[in-house]
Amino acid sequence: MAGHLGILGHSAEGAALCFRTFCAQADEHPDVTLDCIPFARCMPAYERGDYDAIRETMAVSLGRLARAGADFFVCPDNTVHQALERPGPEFPLPGLHIAEVVAERAARDGRGRVGVLGTKYLMDGPVYPEAFGRRGIAFELPDAKDRELVSDIIFGELVKGVFSESSRGEYVRVIERLADRGCDAVALVCTEIPLLVTPEVSPLPTLDSTRLLATAAYEVAGGERPLPSWRGGPVLTGGVTA
Known part of the structure; x- marks a missing residue:
């Protein structure tokens, strides 16, 4: 059982909805840690199309989630996945791709x-x-x-x-x-x-x-779905969720 979920927050409302949905699955839900670098910090990079810079910022959060003991991560922000898919060093945690x-x-x-x-x-x-x-x-x-x-x-x-x-x-x-x-x-x-x-x-x-991702994360944390293997970078044919 993977157990500990790390939520890679980006915009507060989406991250909060994912967190609430995950925790609402059961009173005795698996451990969850949320880390969020301010969304506004990445906006200049979005405007100039610099997804490599956004990826580097997200890697900082992922490092903190790994050090907090998370076994895998989700990012409840669709747009940032354009940065997560950029080539680069593997992230310290495997993740579900939204x-x-x-x-x-x-x-x-x-x-x-x-x-x-x-x-x-x-x-x-x-x-x-x-x-x-x-x-x-x-x-x-x-x-x-x-x-x-x-x-x-x-x-x-x-x-x-x-x-x-x-x-x-x-x-x-x-x-x-x-x-x-x-x-x-x-x-x-x-x-x-x-x-x-x-x-x-x-x-x-x-x-x-948001809710589909939170539900899938709960299934991973509870052992109903395999631990994901994707650690950032291009998505391979056939998907990356299992």
């Missing part, structure tokens, strides 16, 4: 075309196209104007703990458009979006990346 967990669930549910909502960096990047592609699942993005809107709400509101009815309405509209384009599910792959868009209001079935 996109692999989401794509694994989409495949299990028989999804054929999935809409993707996240930050502009994530939507324009390779993480989810590649994770879905490894399983033969098509994906759709909102149009350019809606991608900008979705991302602005994330950075202007969601990461600050602001969840407004007007923003919820905009996200529902964007999801309706994805449904019109043939999507049979929507992946909420900014870890704060599930706090705004619940299954009850979504026009499509949701793939909640």
Whole structure:
């Protein structure tokens, strides 16, 4: 049994939701340690596309989690996985890859075309196209104007703990458009979006990346799922979650 989970925090709301979801699985839950370097410290690197610098920052957190006794890690931030996938020294802990967990669930549910909502960096990047592609699942993005809107709400509101009815309405509209384009599910792959868009209001079935990751982590910690082998860097064909 792996036991001790390390949560590599990045944005506070998503990290807190992952932590709460993991701990809510049972009163006597496995040990968990959360480490979080301020999100704002990485924003200049995101703006200039310097994912190697972000990877180095995340490696500092992972070192602290390893020294705290964690056996494996999860990162409840989808966008940062573009940095975690960059080539570099192996991380001191193995980790579950959030996109692999989401794509694994989409495949299990028989999804054929999935809409993707996240930050502009994530939507324009390779993480989810590649994770879905490894399983033969098509994906759709909102149009350019809606991608900008979705991302602005994330950075202007969601990461600050602001969840407004007007923003919820905009996200529902964007999801309706994805449904019109043939999507049979929507992946909420900014870890704060599930706090705004619940299954009850979504026009499509949701793939909640935060809660899927926390559940998979609990299964690893409890010995129901194998200890992951991925230690950062490119994802190999066939996935990295087991």
